[in-house]
Amino acid sequence: QVHLVESGGALVKPGGSLRLSCEASGFTFSDYYMIWIRQAPEKGLEWISYSSGDSTYTNYADSVKGRFTISRDNAKNSLFLQMDGLRAEDTAVYYCARGLRFFDWLIDYWGQGSLVTVSS
Amino acid sequence: QAVLTQPSSLSASPGASASLTCTLRSGVGVETYRVFWYQQKPGSPPQYLLSYKSDSDKWQGSGVPSRFSGSIDASANAGTLLISGLQSEDEATYYCMIWHSSAWVFGGGTKLTVL
Numbered sequence: 001q002v003h004l005v006e007s008g009g010a011l012v013k014p015g016g017s018l019r020l021s022c023e024a025s026g027f028t029f030s031d032y033y034m035i036w037i038r039q040a041p042e043k044g045l046e047w048i049s050y051s052s053g054d055s056t057y058t059n060y061a062d063s064v065k066g067r068f069t070i071s072r073d074n075a076k077n078s079l080f081l082q083m084d085g086l087r088a089e090d091t092a093v094y095y096c097a098r099g100l101r102f103f104d105w106l107i108d109y110w111g112q113g114s115l116v117t118v119s120s
Numbered sequence: 121q122a123v124l125t126q127p128s129s130l131s132a133s134p135g136a137s138a139s140l141t142c143t144l145r146s147g148v149g150v151e152t153y154r155v156f157w158y159q160q161k162p163g164s165p166p167q168y169l170l171s172y173k174s175d176s177d178k179w180q181g182s183g184v185p186s187r188f189s190g191s192i193d194a195s196a197n198a199g200t201l202l203i204s205g206l207q208s209e210d211e212a213t214y215y216c217m218i219w220h221s222s223a224w225v226f227g228g229g230t231k232l233t234v235l
Binding site: 035037044045046047050059061095099103104105106107108110111112113 | 167226
């Protein structure tokens with residue numbers, strides 16, 4: 001049974017840094033694209049980054065490019081998001097999710113999310 | 121202009137049907153995409169419902185009732201989620217999604233009220 005658990009969310013000041021983690025279980029982690037998606041309070045979903053199974057391919061939304069870095073440790077079934085230069089508009093629940101490249105890029109499983117609040 | 125546009129809200133009565141639309145930006149032809157649909161209830165992550173590319177190429181999420189179905193309207197350049205026999209538990213926000221230009225793109229979501 002697929003399980004994704006995010007951690008690391010916190011209250012941080014503007015300009016600060018934070019590292020989110022996502023621990024995966026129930027599937028062969030290295031076989032899958034992994035994704036970070038966020039949802040600002042009372043707002044919609046925004047894809048922000050993904051990593052291919054072997055980390056060869058990564059991509060970022062323009063809103064976070066140059067500030068956020070995605071990485072993964074396949075030996076530990078873990079996905080990370082290093083967030084630097086945080087802004088108030090980065091306040092959101094951050095979801096870790098699994099992407100299926102060979103199913104037209106279906107996102108089939110989501111974690112419960114981790115709340116990041118950027119405020120002075 | 122956003123790639124995917126959804127009405128912000130929709131109301132319908134129990135037992136009725138609701139049609140939720142997801143309009144693709146001009147120049148982004150719906151026939152070339154698989155449109156995915158997700159349901160999100162307050163305090164929970166989105167859950168995959170189904171996807172639709174054509175009548176012969178559509179997927180239903182595991183455990184998703186058949187009263188949830190998808191279609192496209194090529195003339196309107198839109199994907200549609202149809203929910204028949206509405207139940208109170210269907211009250212939620214529904215998001216459409218496509219894979220576009222090497223990224224996942226979401227619509228803004230439609231909040232469905234069942235009253």
